[in-house]
Amino acid sequence: MTATTNVDGTNTHRASDDDVLVRVTDLVKHFPVHSGSLRGTREHVHAVDGVSLTIRRGQTLGLVGETGCGKSTLARCVTRLLEPTSGTIEFDGQDVTKLSRRALQPFRRQVQMIFQDPFGSLNPRRRVGSIIADPLVIHGMSDGGDRKSRRRLVQETMELVGLNPEHYNRFPSEFSGGQRQRIGVARALILRPKLIVCDEPVSALDVSIQAQIINLLADLQKEFGLTYLFIAHDLSVVRHVSDDVAVMYLGTVIEQAGGSDLYNKSRHPYARALLSAVPIPDPATAHTRQRIILTGDVPSPISPPSGCRFHPRCPKNDGRLCVNDAPLLVPRLSDPPSHRAACHYPVGDDEVLASAIPSAALATPDELPTGGAT
Numbered sequence: 261m262t263a264t265t266n267v268d269g270t271n272t273h274r275a276s277d278d279d280v281l282v283r284v285t286d287l288v289k290h291f292p293v294h295s296g297s298l299r300g301t302r303e304h305v306h307a308v309d310g311v312s313l314t315i316r317r318g319q320t321l322g323l324v325g326e327t328g329c330g331k332s333t334l335a336r337c338v339t340r341l342l343e344p345t346s347g348t349i350e351f352d353g354q355d356v357t358k359l360s361r362r363a364l365q366p367f368r369r370q371v372q373m374i375f376q377d378p379f380g381s382l383n384p385r386r387r388v389g390s391i392i393a394d395p396l397v398i399h400g401m402s403d404g405g406d407r408k409s410r411r412r413l414v415q416e417t418m419e420l421v422g423l424n425p426e427h428y429n430r431f432p433s434e435f436s437g438g439q440r441q442r443i444g445v446a447r448a449l450i451l452r453p454k455l456i457v458c459d460e461p462v463s464a465l466d467v468s469i470q471a472q473i474i475n476l477l478a479d480l481q482k483e484f485g486l487t488y489l490f491i492a493h494d495l496s497v498v499r500h501v502s503d504d505v506a507v508m509y510l511g512t513v514i515e516q517a518g519g520s521d522l523y524n525k526s527r528h529p530y531a532r533a534l535l536s537a538v539p540i541p542d543p544a545t546a547h548t549r550q551r552i553i554l555t556g557d558v559p560s561p562i563s564p565p566s567g568c569r570f571h572p573r574c575p576k577n578d579g580r581l582c583v584n585d586a587p588l589l590v591p592r593l594s595d596p597p598s599h600r601a602a603c604h605y606p607v608g609d610d611e612v613l614a615s616a617i618p619s620a621a622l623a624t625p626d627e628l629p630t631g632g633a634t
């Protein structure tokens with residue numbers, strides 16, 4: 261790791277470039293939408309609003325957050341299926357943000373996606389063998405059209421993901437939900453990419469099948485040295501697969517840490533609230549978990565709240581700093597550089613957030629801090 265000093269005087273600890281496969285810096289994606297009220301007025305959905313994160317080689321970054329917080333948009337920008345509004349995406353040391361379609365081809369071979377819906381993402385009228393072979397054909401890597409060798413590679417890949425290679429000529433409808441997701445995994449794996457972006461790959465599956473797919477992804481990671489961006493709306497799913505976890509809220513990353521740091525001492529009240537909903541398997545300790553119920557709805561990404569975007573729902577909102585100043589994503593309290601949280605009043609190790617009284621109710625205006633407390 262190396263430390264660089266930012267213009268605002270804070271230090272950013274950059275993992276050395278050798279370790280990093282993907283580096284996203286200040287990524288913004290706004291979608292123009294027509295407002296219904298005033299004719300001709302254009303508003304913007306702030307789907308992703310200044311996200312910076314890194315994904316280390318051969319590791320898994322889990323990305324979690326409620327539906328609509330911008331996870332898929334971020335994923336589609338990282339894979340360059342969407343053009344970012346601003347910011348940069350570096351892949352394997354190369355800035356791929358502005359590359360033309362043609363110049364993107366080598367990148368596209370290295371980056372594949374697995375989607376949430378194993379039913380909707382497979383064309384029901386095509387045989388699985390040809391679905392899995394699609395990336396080979398698209399990238400002109402089907403050995404000069406040699407059908408035999410393409411078929412052999414597809415069948416090898418089917419075997420790797422736990423599908424019977426003899427089912428090459430079957431249609432997606434002849435497979436169960438879990439098997440269909442294996443078809444999606446095979447299609448992503450066939451080019452032996454460096455990065456696979458898994459966008460809620462198990463959210464549509466039964467819990468028992470979820471574990472099988474997660475185990476499969478973990479085995480493939482070991483075998484092929486794959487790097488994953490693994491998206492879920494549920495922290496309990498990413499827990500078992502992620503080396504690092506980033507939590508998103510309304511288009512921004514509000515906390516990022518090594519998996520165990522995030523689970524054991526999250527600093528951001530929103531991350532704490534999400535964690536409080538994760539079931540504890542051990543009944544002896546489960547009763548000690550205090551569930552934090554968030555009040556209010558997620559605000560509209562068309563006009564996100566000022567200051568800290570979480571302030572309208574936060575039990576620690578001070579009514580002043582939180583409302584006016586967006587907190588930086590930096591290490592808080594005595595956390596290591598790899599653990600960063602965007603909160604003026606980070607949750608202490610022994611603090612019980614469920615009984616938090618808003619800071620505004622505790623402090624007189626003179627006592628309120630004037631800068632981001634760490």
Ligand SMILES: Nc1ncnc2c1ncn2[C@@H]1O[C@H](COP(=O)(O)OP(=O)(O)O)[C@@H](O)[C@H]1O
Nearest residue numbers: 291305307326327328329330331332333334561
């Ligand atoms: N093509 C689009 N046009 C307009 N708004 C969009 C588009 N795609 C996504 N959005 C909006 O961007 C926000 C983030 O969406 P998304 O990235 O799909 O979130 P998530 O994957 O976390 O559920 C949502 O408010 C969604 O409605």
Ligand code: SF4
Nearest residue numbers: 568571574582603604
């Ligand atoms: S900055 Fe303030 S409103 Fe935002 S999460 Fe922290 S305490 Fe809550």
Ligand SMILES: [Mg+2]
Nearest residue numbers: 331332333459
């Ligand atoms: Mg999504």
